[in-house]
Amino acid sequence: MSRDDITYTLGMGRWKPGAGDRLREAALSLYLERGFEQTTVADIAERAGVTARTFFRYFADKREVLFDASSVLEEKSLAALEGVPATASALVSVAAVLDSVARMVGGDRELARKRQAVIMANADLRERELIKLTSLSAALADRLRRRGVGDIEAGLAAETSIAVFRVAFSRWVTAADDQDLQDVIRETLDRLRTLAADR
Amino acid sequence: MSRDDITYTLGMGRWKPGAGDRLREAALSLYLERGFEQTTVADIAERAGVTARTFFRYFADKREVLFDASSVLEEKSLAALEGVPATASALVSVAAVLDSVARMVGGDRELARKRQAVIMANADLRERELIKLTSLSAALADRLRRRGVGDIEAGLAAETSIAVFRVAFSRWVTAADDQDLQDVIRETLDRLRTLAADR
DNA sequence: CACCGCGATGTCATTGAGTGACATCACGGC
């Protein structure tokens, strides 16, 4: 069977462009339809009109197809940190970063829900999700240290931001009514302040 | 080549007992010698005097051999929570759990160091480590809710405990002098209180 | 004592993830 009927289009090069996007979409839909484990890379590649080998040229592994956006998220979050005066406390700086994350993630709650459903249904995906957050946290802590925040404070503030984000995000994505992720995060951060003051 | 010279011992049954322990030791030493990725399950099994198939009868996957102790850790941590009066604040309860974890983990710093070296050298192992902590956190949050702590507070307190533990553990395992993990954790928790009070 | 069921292990076959090496071929420049 020739591939050309699927992939070849006049004047567009030898193959259809946007293989990466097609793979992303194919993967998400298949993960939703059959579940992550029941989907093979060959399935995804076929739906996207490429071979399995090509999948691995775009994504390091079967999970990464759901997470490669997070590198962009990380960059932009750290950029947001630059906008905060270096005199701000660690927690205030972190709050700004969380706000920026909320703006990026909070736009499409339906997409967030689908994604979350897939991720939560599989342990390997949950693992990957965690390490992405942790990677962001580590980068954040690093920047905080560079701007003079104490070693331990930087680590704590960064790790704490994950705590707040996870709790807030879970609340937001589950909520019946249509809240604003930024609000939920701010509220959750306030709750943490109260909590920590407890004895 | 017959296996009997290795595995058969008079009066001890058909095979040497303690295959699980042998596999654990073989795996850790090989991961230290060659690295996690450079070690195959067949290598581990061979050193332990069994077949690869047997490895997977003891451990769900190649990573789990380093983490199967954490289920015990989780049980005992939750048991420690039972000893805390239900009237205690969420953070105080969490502090008690952290103290219990510290007692279990803090005993052998050299072992902790070796383990940590292996884990930190590989992304897959870091992922697994994270999900174990998160699993503990989720269980902890669940118990807190059952004893009347508010939904959000429970989640926050549990997630925060991870933040504190990770920061403290990292400091402890890296430290030049010989500190007590419990002390480091308590100190870190205090720092968090200060941090959260900041504006 | 001979037989039996059980449990731990071995053996074999298979699927699917992931990788390296090399071939292909349209496109764009020269």
Next chain:
DNA sequence: GCCGTGATGTCACTCAATGACATCGCGGTG
């Protein structure tokens, strides 16, 4: 009209992981 390049295909391979079935010592049981 030739050529280098980049994206893709093809092939071969290793290894993780799992299911099915065989093996065999041990501890009873009659």
